[in-house]
Amino acid sequence: MSRALVVSGGGCKGAFAVGLVKRLFEHWPNLAFDMYVGTSTGSLVTPLVAMNEMALVEHIYTTETTENIVKTGRLGDHINDVSIFDASPLWDLVQANYTDDRYNALLNSGRKVFITTTCMQSSQLVVFTNDPAPANPENYQVRTLANADHFRRAVMASACQPVFMQPITVNEHLAGDPTSTFQFCDGGVKQYVGVQMAVDNGATEIFTIVLSPEADEVDNEVYGDLFTILQKTISIFSDNVDKDNLLMPKKYNDALVYIDAVKSKMEASGLSSDEVNEFFNIPALNSPYQGKAPIKFFFFEPVAPLDGGPGGLTFDPVKMTAMVQAGVDVANTFIATVNPADVTWN
Amino acid sequence: MKSAAIAILLFLVSFRVLAQDPEFPREFIMHLNLQSGIVTSFNNAPELYTGGVQLIPQYTFVTNLMRGGAIAEVFYTSKNLQGAIGPTISIKLKTLMAGKFGSIGNINLSFDHLWGTGSERLVGGGINLDLANKFILGLSLQRDYNLSTWWIQSGLGFKISKTKKIPHI
Numbered sequence: 001m002s003r004a005l006v007v008s009g010g011g012c013k014g015a016f017a018v019g020l021v022k023r024l025f026e027h028w029p030n031l032a033f034d035m036y037v038g039t040s041t042g043s044l045v046t047p048l049v050a051m052n053e054m055a056l057v058e059h060i061y062t063t064e065t066t067e068n069i070v071k072t073g074r075l076g077d078h079i080n081d082v083s084i085f086d087a088s089p090l091w092d093l094v095q096a097n098y099t100d101d102r103y104n105a106l107l108n109s110g111r112k113v114f115i116t117t118t119c120m121q122s123s124q125l126v127v128f129t130n131d132p133a134p135a136n137p138e139n140y141q142v143r144t145l146a147n148a149d150h151f152r153r154a155v156m157a158s159a160c161q162p163v164f165m166q167p168i169t170v171n172e173h174l175a176g177d178p179t180s181t182f183q184f185c186d187g188g189v190k191q192y193v194g195v196q197m198a199v200d201n202g203a204t205e206i207f208t209i210v211l212s213p214e215a216d217e218v219d220n221e222v223y224g225d226l227f228t229i230l231q232k233t234i235s236i237f238s239d240n241v242d243k244d245n246l247l248m249p250k251k252y253n254d255a256l257v258y259i260d261a262v263k264s265k266m267e268a269s270g271l272s273s274d275e276v277n278e279f280f281n282i283p284a285l286n287s288p289y290q291g292k293a294p295i296k297f298f299f300f301e302p303v304a305p306l307d308g309g310p311g312g313l314t315f316d317p318v319k320m321t322a323m324v325q326a327g328v329d330v331a332n333t334f335i336a337t338v339n340p341a342d343v344t345w346n
Numbered sequence: 347m348k349s350a351a352i353a354i355l356l357f358l359v360s361f362r363v364l365a366q367d368p369e370f371p372r373e374f375i376m377h378l379n380l381q382s383g384i385v386t387s388f389n390n391a392p393e394l395y396t397g398g399v400q401l402i403p404q405y406t407f408v409t410n411l412m413r414g415g416a417i418a419e420v421f422y423t424s425k426n427l428q429g430a431i432g433p434t435i436s437i438k439l440k441t442l443m444a445g446k447f448g449s450i451g452n453i454n455l456s457f458d459h460l461w462g463t464g465s466e467r468l469v470g471g472g473i474n475l476d477l478a479n480k481f482i483l484g485l486s487l488q489r490d491y492n493l494s495t496w497w498i499q500s501g502l503g504f505k506i507s508k509t510k511k512i513p514h515i
Contacts, residue, residue, distance in 0.1 A: 072366060073368045073512075088513050153515070156515060309446075
C-alpha cells in the first residue's frame, strides 16, 4: 500500500487544497501519505504538508497578498525582459519557509516529494524529487534533488508561470551540471496534475486535488486588454492539460479494474489464482498492467469556481480564507459519503 | 500650517507606497532631452528660436512622488551656442496604469532654475508625459527674470540610464 497526495496548479487557489487536507487530517489523524506530487502552487503546498507544517501552509495561504508574491513594474521596462512581473517576493517567501532544517526533516521522514517543472530548453516535463531511486518513465525526465537549495529552486520554478514570472535556473548551483543554465518554469505548462507520477512510482491510493471545477468556468468577464487575454489563455490551456492528464491515468486504471474483474470471473469459474495469472503472463509483451492492482482514486475539486483571477494570480487573503473553507466543505462531504470499506487509513 | 503640510505630504507618500505604484521608484535615472521653442517678450520685439539638448540626471528621493537632480544644457539662440545649468525636481501627478499588470507611464510636473552663459536666469517648469519609462513628451514655460523674456519650449526626452532587469533566480 502506497498512498499519494497530488495537488494541481492554480495560484492562490492552492488555499482550497490546504483547507481540504487540513480537514482530512483533523478527521483522520492516522491519515498519512507516502508520496506528494505538486504542480505549480501544488508544489508550494505539498512539501509543507509532507513536513507536517499544516499551520504554516495555512498561514501562508490565508495571509499573503499579490504584492507578497509578485512585484508589478513599468511595462516598458519589461518589454525585453524575461517576465512581466518580478517574482522575487515569492522567492523570498520560499527561502524563508522551505528551510534547510525542514528539507532535512523531509529527507529523514522517508516521504517522497515530486515537483513538476517545464524545461524551456528541452521543452520537457522535468520532475524533481527527493526520492533517491525514482521510477524512470519514458515520457518525462526525473531528477533527484541534490540539496535544500536545489529543492527550493525546483519549488520556485514549478510555481513560476511563464511570461508572468521569471524562469528559474534550477540546476545553476550544481557544479559541473551540463544543464546549469537551463531555465525552468511552471510544470503546469506540460502537466497540470501529477497523477501519472504517482502511478509510475507505485501509488495504490491517490488523493487528487484539482483547483478548478471539471466543468468549464463561466466568469462573464469581458477581457479588454492584451494581458488579461494572455493570462486567460494560459488558464484555458492549463485546464485542457488538466483534463488530458486525468484521462490517461483513469483509462489506465479502468483497464486494471477490468482485468481484475476478468480474473475474478475466471477464478469463479473454477480456475486457480496461479492458472489465471498465467493467462495474463505474456513475456513477449512488456505489459504496463503486469502485476499491477487497480488503483484507488479519490478525486477532489471545488463545487464552484474559486475566485482568484486568471491564473490564480490575485492573492486576496479574504478570498483565500473563503477558499480554505471551500476545501473544508468538500472534505466534510467526502467524510460523510466515503464508503467505509475504502477507508484504509483509519 | 507647516505641520499640516507635512501631514498631507506624509499621507500622500504612504498612500502611494501602499498602492504599489510602479512609477517613480527609488532609483537613479537620466534623460537626454531635445528642446525646441521660442524666446519672447510678449511685445513688439521679434521672437527668437531656441533649441537645445539637455542632460538630466535625477534621483527619486520620495518614492512614487518626487525626484530631483540637475539639468546641464547646451542650447542655440540669438545665433549663439550657449550653455546652462541648474537644479530640477519632478513631481509625479498621475500614474498611467495597465490594469493589474503594472504601469505604462506617468504624467509629471517639473520645476527648474537655470543659469545660462549668456546671463540668462531661467525659472519655470513644465508638464511631461513619460511613456513606458523610455520617452518623455513635454511642454515648458520659463521666465528669464534677468533679461525679461519668456521661454516656451516643447521637448522630446529619451531615458538613457540603464533599465533595471527582473532579478535572475
